[in-house]
Amino acid sequence: MRKCSLTALDALFAKMAESAALYLPVDGDDGRAHYAQWQEGLHLSDALNTVRSAKDFFFPQTENLMAFKVNGKTIEIIDTRTEADDFIVFGVRACDVRSFDILDTVFLAEPADSYYANRRAHGVIISLACTRPAETCFCSTFGIDASTPAGDVVCWKTDDALYMEAKTEKGSALMAALADLTEECDTDAVKAQQATTKERMAKLPLADLTADKFGGGKTMEFFSDPAWATLSEACLGCGTCTFVCPTCQCYDIKDFDTGHGVTRLRCWDSCMYSDFTKMAHGNPRLTQVERFRQRFMHKLVYYPENNGGVFGCVGCGRCLTRCPISMNIVKVMKNLGGDAK
Amino acid sequence: MQTVTRDMLVSRAKALLADGTVDRVLGWKAGEFTYDVTPGVFTDADAMEKEFVYGDFCGANFSKYLLTEARKTEKKVLVFLKPCDTYSFNQLLTEHRFDREKVYAIGIPCDGMLDIHKIRTLSAEGVTGIDTDGESVTVHTLYDGDKTVARADALAERCVNCKSKKHVAYDELLGEDGEIIDSARFDEVAAIEKMTPDERFAFWQDALSRCIRCNACRDVCPACTCEKCVFDNPNSGVENKSPANSFEEQMFHIIRAFHVAGRCTDCGECSRVCPQHIPLHLLNRKFIKDIDEFYGEYQAGEKVGSRAPLVDFMTGDLEPSEAVKRGETNA
Numbered sequence: 156m157r158k159c160s161l162t163a164l165d166a167l168f169a170k171m172a173e174s175a176a177l178y179l180p181v182d183g184d185d186g187r188a189h190y191a192q193w194q195e196g197l198h199l200s201d202a203l204n205t206v207r208s209a210k211d212f213f214f215p216q217t218e219n220l221m222a223f224k225v226n227g228k229t230i231e232i233i234d235t236r237t238e239a240d241d242f243i244v245f246g247v248r249a250c251d252v253r254s255f256d257i258l259d260t261v262f263l264a265e266p267a268d269s270y271y272a273n274r275r276a277h278g279v280i281i282s283l284a285c286t287r288p289a290e291t292c293f294c295s296t297f298g299i300d301a302s303t304p305a306g307d308v309v310c311w312k313t314d315d316a317l318y319m320e321a322k323t324e325k326g327s328a329l330m331a332a333l334a335d336l337t338e339e340c341d342t343d344a345v346k347a348q349q350a351t352t353k354e355r356m357a358k359l360p361l362a363d364l365t366a367d368k369f370g371g372g373k374t375m376e377f378f379s380d381p382a383w384a385t386l387s388e389a390c391l392g393c394g395t396c397t398f399v400c401p402t403c404q405c406y407d408i409k410d411f412d413t414g415h416g417v418t419r420l421r422c423w424d425s426c427m428y429s430d431f432t433k434m435a436h437g438n439p440r441l442t443q444v445e446r447f448r449q450r451f452m453h454k455l456v457y458y459p460e461n462n463g464g465v466f467g468c469v470g471c472g473r474c475l476t477r478c479p480i481s482m483n484i485v486k487v488m489k490n491l492g493g494d495a496k
Numbered sequence: 497m498q499t500v501t502r503d504m505l506v507s508r509a510k511a512l513l514a515d516g517t518v519d520r521v522l523g524w525k526a527g528e529f530t531y532d533v534t535p536g537v538f539t540d541a542d543a544m545e546k547e548f549v550y551g552d553f554c555g556a557n558f559s560k561y562l563l564t565e566a567r568k569t570e571k572k573v574l575v576f577l578k579p580c581d582t583y584s585f586n587q588l589l590t591e592h593r594f595d596r597e598k599v600y601a602i603g604i605p606c607d608g609m610l611d612i613h614k615i616r617t618l619s620a621e622g623v624t625g626i627d628t629d630g631e632s633v634t635v636h637t638l639y640d641g642d643k644t645v646a647r648a649d650a651l652a653e654r655c656v657n658c659k660s661k662k663h664v665a666y667d668e669l670l671g672e673d674g675e676i677i678d679s680a681r682f683d684e685v686a687a688i689e690k691m692t693p694d695e696r697f698a699f700w701q702d703a704l705s706r707c708i709r710c711n712a713c714r715d716v717c718p719a720c721t722c723e724k725c726v727f728d729n730p731n732s733g734v735e736n737k738s739p740a741n742s743f744e745e746q747m748f749h750i751i752r753a754f755h756v757a758g759r760c761t762d763c764g765e766c767s768r769v770c771p772q773h774i775p776l777h778l779l780n781r782k783f784i785k786d787i788d789e790f791y792g793e794y795q796a797g798e799k800v801g802s803r804a805p806l807v808d809f810m811t812g813d814l815e816p817s818e819a820v821k822r823g824e825t826n827a
Contacts, residue, residue, distance in 0.1 A: 184702070185773040186617050203621055206771065207708070216708065287639050289622050290529060355638070360528060360624060389535035389561070393712035394737075395771045407737055422737050425710075429728055430735075476612075479712050479769035480556065481532035 156345065157330065157337040158316045167317070167336050168193050168245070174332065175241035175279070178212065180205045190244070199246060203289050204471065208401035209251040210258060212244050213274045216398070216423050220270065220408065223417040236269065239277040243329070246283045249304035250294045250471035254401035255280070256305075257469070260462050261404050279325050282306030286352055291472030293361040293485065299469060302352035311345045318345045361485060366468075368492050371460030377452065382490045387447035389480045394425035396474040396483070397450065402467050405431070426450045451487045497628045500604045500670050502550040508602065508670065509548075509574055510541045518574040518600050522561055524554045530626040531612040535561065552628050555609035555652060557763050559584035560718040566598040573599055578606040579674060580658070582665040583761035583797030584718035589665075590800050591759070593721050603666035605674060608647075608655035613773070615650050619643035654764025654777065657681035664798055681762065685781045704746050706772040709737060713749075713766035713776050719756035753779040758787060758806035761797040790814050 159167050171177045177193040180200040188202035190209070222233040255275075262271035282304035285292075294301050303309070307326035311318040319337060321327040330337070356362065369377070397403040407424040410417045424431055426449045429438060440446045458467030474483040505523070512518045525536040526549045535556050538544045558575050562585070565573045577585055582603060589596055615635055616623060622638030633650050635643045648656075659681055661674025688696060711727075714720045726732045727748065736748075753760075753776075762784060766776040787794055791805035791813070 185706075187613075187773060189706075206773075287622060290624050290638060359638075385536065388537055389556075391712060391715040391769075393715040393769070394708075394710040395712045395769070398708045398710045399771055409737075424737055428711075428737070429724075430730060433730070475528075475532065477771040479716055481527050481534045483532075485528060486534070 156318055156320045156340055156342050157333075158318045158340040159333075159337045160316050161312070161314075163336060164199065164317060165195075167333060168199075169195070170333055170336055171243055171245070171329070175243050177243045177245060179245040193245075203285065203287060203292075204248050204251070204473070206473075206477075207399060208254065208471065208473065209244055209247045209280075210254055210401045212242070212278060213255065213271055214258060214262070214404065214406075214423075217420055218270060218422075220419045220421055222413075222419065225416050236273070239273045241277045241279070243279045243281060245281045246310075247280050247304070247306060248283060248285055248471070249299050249301045250292075250469040251401050252280060252282045252305045253294075253297070253299050253469045254471075257402045257458070257462075257465065257467055258404055260465070279308070279329055280306040281308045281310060281319075281326075281329075284309070284311045284348065284352065286312070286348060286355075288352070288356055288359055289472060290360050291475040292356075292359060292470060293364050293472065294470035295356055295359075295362065296364045296366055296470050297466050297468060300353075301356060302349040311348055313344050313348060316340075316344070318342075361470075364485060364488065366455065366466055366488065369455040369459070369466070369488070370464055371456065373456045374452070374460070377456060377491055378448070380491050382492075383448045384444050386482065386487055386490055387444045390427070390443050390447050390482060391479055392427050392429065392443050392446065393479065394423075394427050395477050395479060397425040397427060398423060399473040399477050401469060401471055401473070402454070403450075407431075426453070451484060451491075454484065455488070497630065498551060498554075498605075498607050500550070502548065504670060505550050505576060505602075505604070506544050506548050509538070509544060512574055512600065513539075513541055513544075517572060518569070519571045520565060520569050520573040522558050522565060522573060522575045523548050524550060524556075529624065531610075531615075531623070537565065552610040552626075552633075553612065555655075555768060557581045557584055557716075557718060557765050559588055559763075560716070560721070562588065562594045562599055563721060566594040569598050572597075574602065575599060576602050576604050577663065577666065578604060579660050579663050580606070580654070580761070580763050582663045583660070583795070584763050585665045585797070586800045587759055587761050587797035588718060588721070590797070590802065591721070601666045603663035603669040603673070605661065605671045606655075608651045608658065610647075610650045611652040611768075614652070615645065618645045618649055652764070652768060653775075654762075654768070659762060659795075665800070682781060682785045684775075685778055685785050688778065688782070700746065703774045704749055706774055707749065708772060709748065710771060712769040712771065713774075714752060716765045716769045717752075717756065718761070718763060718765070719759045720752070749774075749776065749779060753783060756780065757783040758794075758804035759796050760784065761795070790818070 172193050178190045179193055180188040181191045181197050182200045183189045188200040188205045190205055219235050222235055224231040262268040284304055285301035288301050307323045308329060309320050309322055321330040405424045406421045408421045410419050427446050440449060454467035459465055468484055509521045521538040523538055524533040525547050527533055531553045533549055533553050559581050619635040620637040620640040620643055623635055624638055625636040627634045631647045633645050633647050657679045658677055659679050660676045662676050663673055727735055729735055760780040764777050787805055794805050
């Protein structure tokens with residue numbers, strides 16, 4: 156393990172930014188944390204997490220896939236893919252780091268999504284352990300330890316230093332480049348912080364939340380639960396929960412008429428929307444009850460069913476703070492199956 | 497703290513359920529914490545007794561829910577309306593969006609609703625509970641003990657700039673009715689008008705570029721009641737689920753502001769729900785301010801059936817060239 160004094164943090168960021176674009180959470184004018192590209196004068200936010208998740212770096216909201224140029228009776232097909240530039244994402248929390256595993260399972264399964272794979276190959280994740288998890292946090296429900304995130308490099312920030320440990324080849328290469336700015340150290344401070352954070356995790360209001368009753372094979376048990384109707388009755392059908400979610404992965408592919416050709420783009424889609432998975436006959440999910448059910452069944456039943464029992468939620472709590480009507484996966488988990496609190 | 501209590505609402509609702517006036521009640525259900533209440537429908541007294549809550553975070557405007565709820569009721573649906581909600585209620589009636597006969601509206605006084613995001617900023621992250629008492633708000637936090645903030649500082653923006661404590665529609669009132677307020681709600685619009693065009697462009701570009709096209713602003717808006725929004729219609733040619741570029745984002749919000757111009761009551765739901773904290777209400781207020789200045793004071797939703805200036809041609813109306821003149825003055 157190596158460490159860097161917090162007073163030298165700017166120098167550390169400057170060094171990282173020499174070789175790759177460095178993104179980190181900074182406080183915006185609106186008082187909330189957003190990822191921004193580091194430049195001299197930007198400071199790491201103290202906020203627990205960013206409004207939007209870190210999935211945007213690998214799975215952006217909109218991206219062009221290919222283009223078609225129409226010339227008389229010929230259509231030229233243009234491959235718009237380019238090799239991504241190297242980049243570093245600093246300060247990713249344990250929940251968001253886990254979300255990359257969930258996205259990888261979908262996007263990197265054969266045939267791999269080359270757009271996503273390109274960014275994954277060029278991105279380095281520097282995670283940051285949590286010290287003050289919020290009341291809306293429930294990552295431990297999904298077996299995530301906020302005090303010890305995964306990532307290429309894992310960091311722990313104490314009052315005076317940033318402790319860093321490489322976990323992958325990419326991470327080791329980065330740490331080697333930072334050798335002049337960091338020094339070898341013992342793990343005492345980190346161990347103390349981990350112990351404190353774990354104690355705090357155990358006392359969180361949602362610490363006892365369990366997903367045990369969900370998982371693969373539970374489709375019939377929950378699909379027709381009458382609770383779906385009441386849980387979804389106030390749902391606006393907006394896409395907030397899906398768009399701030401680090402694991403929501405659905406997208407739509409659209410053709411945009413440029414006047415003399417076509418740009419084929421993909422953009423995030425939301426199962427909450429009326430035209431989601433629209434087929435010739437329309438949307439198979441006629442009302443908001445079915446759309447709402449889809450989102451939570453996907454995370455709690457279908458995803459684990461198809462992916463070895465892994466749940467499609469990481470407990471980051473973004474939907475708890477952002478939903479306009481304060482409906483969220485925690486309320487769903489507690490109210491389904493007839494054992495409401 | 498609200499002057500009407502949860503018990504007052506529940507006892508009145510139970511009486512109306514019992515005497516057969518209503519068969520559905522729009523209300524609020526408790527969440528995990530104090531602030532995360534969810535709108536819900538109650539059909540029996542037992543459920544109300546168990547689950548109904550009311551307090552400083554019950555800010556959702558229920559008027560729009562009447563579009564669907566009024567169709568589901570056999571008798572009437574009971575709705576509790578804060579003063580600002582009654583303007584939306586009237587505007588929806590003006591646009592024939594629900595059957596008035598299917599609704600029983602109880603006006604409830606409002607002392608302003610609190611904004612959890614403001615409270616987090618003022619006190620601390622990790623809010624486990626909130627108690628309000630008169631002018632102070634006590635926030636229980638995970639790591640910073642109890643913090644006290646002034647109620648005035650924790651009020652939602654739309655409540656700081658409340659335009660009316662007077663109900664403009666109801667079947668009965670609980671408590672005293674208030675007055676229309678000469679609020680400072682146009683001050684920020686005036687400040688933006690004073691910017692140079694470049695500054696103004698930068699202000700809106702910064703705000704609107706945060707948009708993630710979740711459509712929460714549209715979906716919550718009581719003025720947005722099209723059965724099929726043009727932005728959801730694949731045949732419209734402008735359908736877009738996400739911003740293709742920053743120009744798209746500006747177009748979505750500006751088109752929406754134009755669409756609701758003259759009909760927006762300034763209820764503030766758009767800004768309340770925006771996950772990206774975009775001050776969308778300022779776009780709408782700009783239109784309201786302009787309409788007031790060009791055509792005389794007009795408040796959408798004040799009366800059912802009123803003809804809004806933008807759809808009511810008068811020979812003395814401004815000429816379109818006024819826009820050019822103003823553009824030159826501001827340049």
